Amino acid sequence: MSDDALYLGLDLSTQQLKGIIVNSSLDHVFHTKVEFDGDLPEYKTVKGVYNNPSEKEVQAPVVMWLDALDLLFKRIVDSGKVDLSKLRGISGACQQHGSVFWNSRAEAALADLSPSTTLKNNLQTSLSWQLSPNWQDHSTAKECKQFEEAIGGKEKLAEVTGSGPHRRFTGPQILRLKHKSPELYKATDRIALVSSFIASVLAGKFVGIDISDVCGMNLWDLEKKEWSPKLLELIAGDDETVEQVKHKLGPVEPKPKSIGNISSYFTEKYGVSDKCSIVPFTGDNPGTILSMPLETNDVIISLGTSTTALVVTEKYVPSAMYHMFTHPTGKGYMGMLCYCNGALAREQVRDEINKKYHVSDPQSWDKFNEFVLNRPILGDNPDECSIGFYFPLSEIIPDCPSTLKRFVWKKGQSEPQDVTQPSTASASEWQTPEDDALRILESQALSIRYRLAPMLTTESKTPRKVYFVGGTSRNDAICEALSRVLMPSEGSFRLDLADACAKGAANLAVFGASATTDTWEHFISSKYNYSTTQSVGGHHTQDRYAAAIDTFTKSEKYLHEHL
Incomplete structure (x- = not known):
């Protein structure tokens, strides 16, 4: 690996294309981006997409991404700060689930890209459909039901593909296109994910879908590592064979290694080295876990508008309530829990506290934090346990409509007391x-702990390390309360994961292009800058919530039965 070699990581998200260039030590060298709405206004997108509420469709113009790719390389060149002749590898982490439909002209067009014109002019006529369904698209309710029925229910679908049926997933989206626009589907020769589409453009040839991003399609059998015959039969219907559908989907890249060098379009137009390798692109969530040295049993918890927990695991324990993907390095798995009610639910409790105590700044967390740090912990009273559910939005985990419930379990009782209304509960x-300040954090953390446990191989069934990211991770009291429930054996940490997908993609480019025989874990841990992590939440050796987990699961069941 040359000491002056450079590597590019791309992140094509809903609203922008971002690029980060690093050296072989993973040090940051350069950063640029293209904002779709602002930099490419001719497409008239709103937040990167077109919305059709009547059909619940959310789609993006594919050629906009081609213009964005050209513009990003132009900005790198125009900056004068990067010598692209030193570029030795490119990979990416793109928005998941979106699909691109190539026609029969695509393969030849990719192989003969002319640098005298744009990518858009080279490839626009090679698309059988000019649009790509976005992950926000909810138009496939009918097709999701068909996926369930074809394989034997939600849990069976999760067992095979790693996830239950989801409207944004690629398989149901493909089936809907075939139903709604059969002529477009018939004209399709190859179906790519957003990740493999951009990789193919850079490589000047079809590049297979990577082993992790393919898990967001509801089509791939994770354990058998093959396309699911039953689900391909559903796509095929009466007018295609399974082999024809399999041809459209193409091969799956089993691990991150160079699949060839960059297209001459980029060497001639932008001065990129012809020795620059293309490493298969992955999805944005898999890309995130490549941005840092996560080991087995490590967990990232994103405390944003929603709450997301990502775990690296050696165990395949699927459930329709969450997602499992093959790890993007091809070894092990990644589990993902997605909760709708994150910051919004916490902010509602904060607002009620600030209103009651006449706090001058309605967005201040000080009073909320005071109660988090000073109220009794629910696991400390052996005779009574209080569990709250705070769902201002309909929740995914568990599947539950919008609700607010407060339950108090007394020792020896078979059912809890519902004290949701303040008039039904005594002050004690x-x-x-x-009390809601601490209870909402305990409830959110207990749900994560309970569902992570089957995926963890530690003796205690708790994480090794927990990394908090997102806006709320700046709140020490919240991190402390969550960490106390989650009980990571080696501590909790706060991370600034800005540009995580692009950084993970750049790390992947270095790893894959270098053809190293090193393991991913040793590679990333030996090069990672640990000064970016900050210890937070304390180190807890006494598990004060072990007994509360059973009460929490009973409460969830009771909630489901009584709504």
Whole structure:
């Protein structure tokens, strides 16, 4: 690996294309981006997409991404700060689930890209459909039902593909296109994910879908590592064979290694080295876990508008309530829990507290944090346990409509007391909203802990390390409360994961292009800058919530039965 070699990581998200260039030590060299709405206004997108509410469709113009790729390389060149002749590898992490439909002219067009014109002019006529369904698209309810029925239910679908039926997933989207626009589907020769589409453009040839991003399609059998015959039969219907559908989907790249060098279009137009390798692109969530040295049993918890927990695991324990992907290095798995009710639910409790105590700044967390740090922990009272559910939005985990519930379990009782209304609870049982500050954090953390446990191989069934990211991770009191429930054996840390997908993609480019025989874990840990992590939440040796987990699961069941 040359000491002056450079590597590019691309992140094609819904609203922008971002590029980060690093050296072989993974040090940051350069960063640029293209904002779709602002930099490419001719496409008239809103937040990168077109919305059709009447059909619940959310789609993006594919050629906009081609213009963005040209513009990003132009900006790198125009900056004068990067010598692209030193570029030795490119990989990417792109928005998941979106699909691109190539026609029969695509393969030849990719192989003969003319640098005298644009990517858009080279490839626009090679698309059988000019649009790509976005992950926000919810138009496939009918097709999701068909996927369930074809394989034997939601849990069976999760067992095979790693996820239950989801409207944004690629398989149902493909089936809907075939139903709605059969002429477009018939004209399709190859179906790519956004990740493999961009990789193919850079390579000047078809590049297979990577082993992790393919898990967001509801079509890939994770354990058998093959396309699911039953689900391909569903796509095929009466007018195609399974082999024809398999041809459209193409091969799957089993691990991150060079699949060839960059197209001459980029060497002639932008001065990129002809020795620059293309490493298969992955999805944005898999890309995130490549941005840092996560080991087995490590967890990232993103505390944003929604709450997401990502775990690296050696165990395949699928459920329709969450997602499992093959790890993007091809070894092991990645579990993903997605909760709708994250920051919004916490902010509602904060607002009630600030209103009651006449806090001058309505967005201040000080009073909320005071109660988080000083209220009794639910696991400390052996005779009574208080569990709250705070769902201002319909929830995915568990599947539940919008609701607010407060339950108090007394020792020896078979059912809890519902104290949701303040008038039904004594001050000793539940003080509203003061007790809600800690209870909402305990509830959110217990749900994560309970569902992560089957995926973890530690003796305690708790994480090794927990990394908090996102806006709320700046709140020490919240991180402390969550960490106390999750009980990571080697501590909790706060990370700034800005540009995580692009950084993970750049790391992947270095790893894949270098053809190293090193393991991913040793590679990333030996090069990672640990000064970017900050210890937070304390180190807890006493598990004060072990007994509360059973009460929490009973409460979830009771909630489901009584709504």
